[in-house]
Amino acid sequence: MTTPLSHYLVLSALLFSVGFAGAVLRRNVILVLIGIELMLNAANLNFIGFWRYGAHPEALTGVMFAIFSIAIAAAEAAVGLALVIAIYRHRRTVQVDQFNSLKG
């Protein structure tokens, strides 16, 4: 393990930025969801990196947080994609710039 911790953190920052750019820039709502998932994964990588390089890796705090984070991200993906299907049934589109009305 000779890679310093900062390399993992830089990778995580790059991943977060790519996910953020995708979530902000793309017009397709499914790609927005993928961007959000990439951002969550970047946060998970930070948790694991700080856990492994921390002073007390036997306490398993980062691992626990990453496990719960993965579970909640799965729930978020399921609900988000269900919302996409429900909106598509009403609006016949998946482009976010056409979701401009709250009235069904």
Place this chain on the structure above:
Amino acid sequence: MPSDITFYLLAALTLAGAVAAMSLRNIVHCVLCAAGAFAGLAGIYLQLNAEFVGVAQLLVYVGAVAILLVFTILLTHGADVKLGSALISSGWKTGLAISALVLVCLVVPVLTSPGLRHEAASGVVAPMMQKIGEQLMGQCVLPLETTGLLLTAALLGAVVIAMNDKTAAGPKTGVPPNHEAGKEPGLR
């Protein structure tokens, strides 16, 4: 150092997958590239001695979330790529500037902080799975139960939201009202 090479290969795979997932035109290709990025992250977790999280990442993201995304794309006809339609939103310059700003704000403190250059401790906790199980059943039992409740609620909520309500909307229940009805009868 072999672990260095492993890390850089996996990091390149992850970043390439993420960039391709956010920039390709065909959405199915985007989801497959995102699955590649998730798999690379799982490899990095394994390389960091977090075996349980790595395998959970493979199961949840590469297995479940990618399949869910592909199903959603097929259910919403998202794979029909229209030539000439805009891929990105109209205010893309502002979004790109903000994401570049976020990247700078994250990378600069990491690279200038002196406390992040040290290497990891060599002795790792060996029987990690047993300790994870003990922690999940001991110290973290309340979060575990809450996560189970949340997953149940999310599952039910996803089914209820995506369910085709046959009572509310009259013309939307049977054949879809637009021109796609004749072309693809099996999808609805």
